[in-house]
Amino acid sequence: MRYKALYGTHDILPDDSFKWQYLEDQVRKVFAPYNYKEIRVPTFEETELFSRSIGQDTDIVQKEMYTFTDQGKRSITLRPEGTAGVVRAYLQHSLGERSPLVKLFYFGSMFRQERPQKGRMREFHQFGIEAIGSNDPSLDAEQIEMAVRICEQLKITDFKLHLNSIGCPVCRPVHRDKLLNFMKDKVGKLCDDCKTRYMRNPLRMFDCKNEKCIEQLKDAPVMVDYLCEDCQTHYNQVKRYLEKLKIDYFEDKRLVRGLDYYTRTAFEIKSPLLGSQDTLLGGGRYDLLVEELGGKSTPAIGFAAGMERFMLVLEMQKKFDFEEKKLNLFIASLGVEAKAFAVKLIRDLRKKNITCDTDYLQRSLKAQMKEADRQKAEKVLIIGEEEIKKGKAILRDMQTGEQKQIELDRIDNVL
Numbered sequence: 001m002r003y004k005a006l007y008g009t010h011d012i013l014p015d016d017s018f019k020w021q022y023l024e025d026q027v028r029k030v031f032a033p034y035n036y037k038e039i040r041v042p043t044f045e046e047t048e049l050f051s052r053s054i055g056q057d058t059d060i061v062q063k064e065m066y067t068f069t070d071q072g073k074r075s076i077t078l079r080p081e082g083t084a085g086v087v088r089a090y091l092q093h094s095l096g097e098r099s100p101l102v103k104l105f106y107f108g109s110m111f112r113q114e115r116p117q118k119g120r121m122r123e124f125h126q127f128g129i130e131a132i133g134s135n136d137p138s139l140d141a142e143q144i145e146m147a148v149r150i151c152e153q154l155k156i157t158d159f160k161l162h163l164n165s166i167g168c169p170v171c172r173p174v175h176r177d178k179l180l181n182f183m184k185d186k187v188g189k190l191c192d193d194c195k196t197r198y199m200r201n202p203l204r205m206f207d208c209k210n211e212k213c214i215e216q217l218k219d220a221p222v223m224v225d226y227l228c229e230d231c232q233t234h235y236n237q238v239k240r241y242l243e244k245l246k247i248d249y250f251e252d253k254r255l256v257r258g259l260d261y262y263t264r265t266a267f268e269i270k271s272p273l274l275g276s277q278d279t280l281l282g283g284g285r286y287d288l289l290v291e292e293l294g295g296k297s298t299p300a301i302g303f304a305a306g307m308e309r310f311m312l313v314l315e316m317q318k319k320f321d322f323e324e325k326k327l328n329l330f331i332a333s334l335g336v337e338a339k340a341f342a343v344k345l346i347r348d349l350r351k352k353n354i355t356c357d358t359d360y361l362q363r364s365l366k367a368q369m370k371e372a373d374r375q376k377a378e379k380v381l382i383i384g385e386e387e388i389k390k391g392k393a394i395l396r397d398m399q400t401g402e403q404k405q406i407e408l409d410r411i412d413n414v415l
């Protein structure tokens with residue numbers, strides 16, 4: 001085969017696309033009652049939008065972005081995530097002037113040049129939400145509840161909600177100093193990435209999967225123990241609301257996120273079924289990002305989920321709770337007149353939302369019956385010149401094998 005989908009990308013073939021539709025439908029069903037509205041933003045943006053919001057020192061910006069110079073010599077990047085584009089659109093269209101709190105959701109492809117493995121792709125799909133304009137901790141609880149509801153709606157049982165607070169610019173420097181001090185003599189034992197993180201972005205060391213780094217960081221001071229009063233109050237309230245909502249959470253003091261825009265609440269839903277790429281969904285507050293991108297100081301929170309990862313869990317748990325759309329009728333025709341009749345009949349039936357198909361390859365009756373069987377048609381209508389003259393034809397029930405004669409002009413009554 002000369003051409004193949006690029007490493008880390010995949011085709012969603014017809015046998016699977018209905019599962020993706022199912023996932024999307026279920027997610028939309030959960031979003032609707034929470035009054036979030038869909039937004040669709042471009043797949044590529046100017047590079048600076050992403051480097052500024054995600055952070056220069058993150059893995060995404062340092063090594064994973066698909067960046068190119070276009071014909072107009074502009075630096076363009078395929079979006080590695082959805083939040084930056086949504087905030088850009090929020091500012092560009094002054095959405096905040098229409099309503100003080102804007103609640104949005106989105107679906108779309110994202111692009112990161114990572115090393116592909118199970119649950120990790122170079123083009124992958126996310127659904128996500130963003131609520132821009134409030135710092136109320138009940139909004140944090142609302143979004144976490146939505147994330148949990150999605151798992152429940154999809155009948156996923158094996159998941160765990162991790163929760164943390166990663167503070168704000170007031171309390172972070174205090175923790176940063178403590179952490180740097182604690183790690184001072186251990187830097188030499190860290191992996192190369194963590195050596196750089198130590199210098200530029202020390203909190204990110206907690207996200208390293210390298211056994212040696214995990215060992216060195218075992219007793220390191222964690223952010224949540226150094227929260228300022230406001231962050232502590234916010235965190236306590238989030239937890240209080242979650243308890244009120246009876247949502248189980250695990251306080252994961254070492255949870256940090258891979259993007260730099262986060263403040264305060266950070267959360268992830270993980271599933272042990274996924275192996276090393278076990279995060280189904282992640283998000284948190286980003287109270288400083290709107291201002292960072294040129295807007296007024298505006299608190300915000302959101303999350304995004306990896307649809308490929310949800311799909312893996314659903315496949316493993318066999319939790320697709322739907323039936324594939326059936327082919328209601330296959331029309332097998334023989335002869336020129338019958339074909340012309342079939343062309344019109346099939347149009348009329350489709351207008352009535354009956355899913356039907358016919359032969360387009362001039363096949364024999366036997367081959368057409370075989371095709372109907374292959375396509376799992378519920379019924380087959382067999383028409384030839386004689387049938388048209390009489391206005392009657394044979395309708396075969398493919399499941400029972402029963403055949404009966406029906407009036408052609410009343411066919412939709414018997415389907």
Ligand code: HAM
Binds near residue numbers: 082126280286303307
């Ligand atoms: P993120 O943690 O980078 O956050 O990605 C969210 C989810 O996308 C992950 O939990 C994972 O399920 C999925 N994901 C990430 N990278 C890949 C990949 N290479 N292959 C497959 N799935 C992947 C964000 O993207 C933030 N924008 C979330 C957010 C929204 N925070 C606030 N609002």
